[in-house]
Amino acid sequence: MREKTRMNRTAACVFCILIFIAGSAVAAENRAEQDTNHDSVIDQIAIMDDQGTILRLELYNDGPDRLAAVQYYTNKLLTRVEKDTNKDGKFDVIIEYKAEDRIIERQDVNFDGVFDRETRYKGMKRTLMKEDLDFNGQMERITGFDPPGEVAKIDVDTNADGLADEWQTFKQDCLELVEKDRNHDKKVDLKIVYIEGEKQRLMKDEDRNGYFEITQWFDRKPWTVVIETDADGDKLPESIWFYTAEGLAQKDVDENKNGRVDRREYFDVRGRLIKHEEAADGSAALNFVWFYDESGNPVRAEKDGNGDGRPDIWYYYNDGRLTSVREDTRGDGSPDVWEEYDGSEIITRQSRDLNGDGIPDVTKEFTKPDAVSGSGTVDAQDDPEP
Secondary structure, eight states, X not given: OHHHHHHHHHHHHHHHHHHHHHHHHHXXXXXXXXXXXXXSSXXXXXXEOTTOOEEEEEEESSXXXXXXXXXXXXXXXXXXXXXXXXXXXXXXXXXXXXXXXXXXXXXXXXXXXXXXXXXXXXXXXXXXXXXXXXXXXXXXXXXXXXXXXXXXXEEEOTTSSSSOOEEEEEETTEEEEEEEOTTOSSSOOEEEEEETTEEEEEEEOTTOSSOOOEEEESOSTTOSEEEEEXXXXXSOOSEEEEEETTEEEEEEEOSSOSSSOOEEEEEOTTSOEEEEEEOOTTOSSOOEEEEEOTTSOEEEEEEOSSSSSSOOEEEEEETTEEEEEEEOSSSSSSOOEEEEEOTTSBEEEEEEOSSSSXXXXXXXXXXXXXXXXXXXXXXXXXXXXX
């Protein structure tokens, strides 16, 4: 009996070994290795089921120990791809498919083991992309695409509070509008307008009252930038700043808010004031012009008192003090009154051309402060009349 039992056990063991060998043979048939570039190194291994239908395709870099990618199949259709793009042994790209159409692609951009970019597709066209820009685990930027797959809109969370505070709008893949909530109060306080990708206008709401009181223009040739400020919201800017590539070149000011420039200033490439125009005596035009030296002191001034577009009073300065005045009282473009002033800007001499030949005919000396300079007129006792 013992001998028969021993024989039965031996037969059972042999049967198990045969089954194992047979199973190994089947398993070997489900695995197909291939050297696609004929360098005597296996670079592809296909895993198939009993019917020979592919389940998985493994792709290798530099031999079977360097797995580069794995492709997964269901019913002969590609459903998932995992890739190691930097050859560090970890998958950093995962793509999921549906009916061979790419649905979601996840990427580990900085290869830290965390997927920080996710792109969604429809019909092989991108529809949405989320990105973790600072690799803190939160998707700060969301990009939307139009049906052709071009960028349509980008929302950005700049302070990582979970709320977008910058919005970019595109048309045919060209930036059209940028809006920002700079103080994170859920209200837009900065807008930038583009035309065909070129910046045209920037608007700021600095006091956060909903009105954009500062506007920067980038299409006002020959200026590089023109900045308007309208603090009271009446659509009439109080000041306009004109810039070239070298810096501020001109500034216009509307002091009485009537829509006309009351003061205009000019600057050199160093930002120094060199010229100043203003509307004097209620004039609608800029009829008073000042010129300045390196220190910002006036050296000369011209005034158009009669509004004919030509100066008729000329002022001259030394170290910022008035020294002389020339006046054209006849309107012929030539002075016929000359005044001289001392260091205290008090008139000391006045001469007049009575017959229009350009030569003084009458001169009066002032030995005491009978008149004080101001706008260029003189009021002195016993002043001779022509």
